[in-house]
Amino acid sequence: MNSKLLESVASKFGTPVYVYDEAKIISQYNRLKNAFGSQEVKLHYAMKALSNINVLKTLKNQGAGLDAVSIEEVHLGLRAGFEASEIMYTPNGVAFSEIEEAVALGVIINIDNLSVLEHFGMVFGSLVPVCIRLNPHIMAGGHANISVGHIDSKFGISIHQLRHIQRIVDHYKLHIVGLHMHTGSDIVDADVFLQGADLLYEAATHFPELEFMDFGSGFKVAYKEGDFVTPIEEIGLKIGESFKNFCKEYGRELELWFEPGKFLVSESGVLLVSVNVVKQTTSTVFLGVNSGQNHLIRPMFYNAYHRIENISNPKGHKKLYSVVGYICETDTFGYDRPISEAKVGDSLAIYNTGAYGFSMSNQYNSRLRPAEVYVRDGNAFLIRERESLEDIIRNEIDLSKSTTAATQIHEDE
Ligand SMILES: *Cc1c(COP(=O)(O)O)cnc(C)c1O
Numbered sequence: 001m002n003s004k005l006l007e008s009v010a011s012k013f014g015t016p017v018y019v020y021d022e023a024k025i026i027s028q029y030n031r032l033k034n035a036f037g038s039q040e041v042k043l044h045y046a047m048k049a050l051s052n053i054n055v056l057k058t059l060k061n062q063g064a065g066l067d068a069v070s071i072e073e074v075h076l077g078l079r080a081g082f083e084a085s086e087i088m089y090t091p092n093g094v095a096f097s098e099i100e101e102a103v104a105l106g107v108i109i110n111i112d113n114l115s116v117l118e119h120f121g122m123v124f125g126s127l128v129p130v131c132i133r134l135n136p137h138i139m140a141g142g143h144a145n146i147s148v149g150h151i152d153s154k155f156g157i158s159i160h161q162l163r164h165i166q167r168i169v170d171h172y173k174l175h176i177v178g179l180h181m182h183t184g185s186d187i188v189d190a191d192v193f194l195q196g197a198d199l200l201y202e203a204a205t206h207f208p209e210l211e212f213m214d215f216g217s218g219f220k221v222a223y224k225e226g227d228f229v230t231p232i233e234e235i236g237l238k239i240g241e242s243f244k245n246f247c248k249e250y251g252r253e254l255e256l257w258f259e260p261g262k263f264l265v266s267e268s269g270v271l272l273v274s275v276n277v278v279k280q281t282t283s284t285v286f287l288g289v290n291s292g293q294n295h296l297i298r299p300m301f302y303n304a305y306h307r308i309e310n311i312s313n314p315k316g317h318k319k320l321y322s323v324v325g326y327i328c329e330t331d332t333f334g335y336d337r338p339i340s341e342a343k344v345g346d347s348l349a350i351y352n353t354g355a356y357g358f359s360m361s362n363q364y365n366s367r368l369r370p371a372e373v374y375v376r377d378g379n380a381f382l383i384r385e386r387e388s389l390e391d392i393i394r395n396e397i398d399l400s401k402s403t404t405a406a407t408q409i410h411e412d413e
Pocket of ligand 1: 355
């Protein structure tokens, strides 16, 4: 999507607006799919990255399944047309009733807690196949908040508790169809994956009924030039080969699964915002824009870098600016960035915001969430209306106007 196209999206749909390039999502899907050579892989899209129904349908048409981390995501996946059997449900810390609901819906259940596994065994025994999420304790990931495989992580059942898992599996005759690991985001080293894979291969020898192995995700994309990225083709070749060898030893062909989120949708997305104010201070020049951490929290939450360009003046003279949002908190999109000279009303593009952009947005400061636009075959389609004030107060109850009877609560009871 070039500046001209983005500029016309900004003028047609207004800002702030998220724009997603469908072709980029499809090309990332195919790149990952093809990275494993002759080894077939099944990709379950981690929909928490970006869950607009149109994006889900694009990936469904490509042959993807879904990775859902809440029962709400499971329902959205089913509404988007995925078969229950194509949805992997990987919850953490949810009520058991939510797992029962997922079983009733027929999705694949992934369990990451010994006591939940035991409860599952008591209720379902061998009747419902189940996958186990192991924590191999390999240290991966960039920012501490997105590294989930380490020893203190709340995710997964420790690989050191295999014997305990086996006791539960034997006692309740559990039908274990898959082993899973997800070591966290931003893996920059093929060997990290291989280490984790080796641990899973070893664990697999204890589970004779496996149908698949799921190696999660953590594929890093470049946010700025020179960024280290996950070497997909190298990982693909190495994992593909090691998986084939494993299947030989295991004695049966298993399916190889991954759950990419960021890799598939990050680069497809751009957040378009407008310059509200240009503010010269003693130390810097701020561009204040009509958006903030309420729409894109990654810079403030993960210290993430997102490239920013002035698409209204793409060939202009570069000046150093700090781009800040309008939220009453420290709210910076980028410090000291070389950006083409900007004036009030110019549109800025914040790149690589397809993943964890809109999906982590909120209404802080009673600000409206942005619209979403999909670019397909060179045409732009509105795929989510901009919110209105009504959306913010929709569920609020004004007691001075309410006719509902009070719920009596007595402090002395
Ligand atoms: C978030 C998540 C993913 C996707 O991670 P990305 O870094 O976006 O690729 C995959 N699997 C599970 C279980 C997750 O929670």
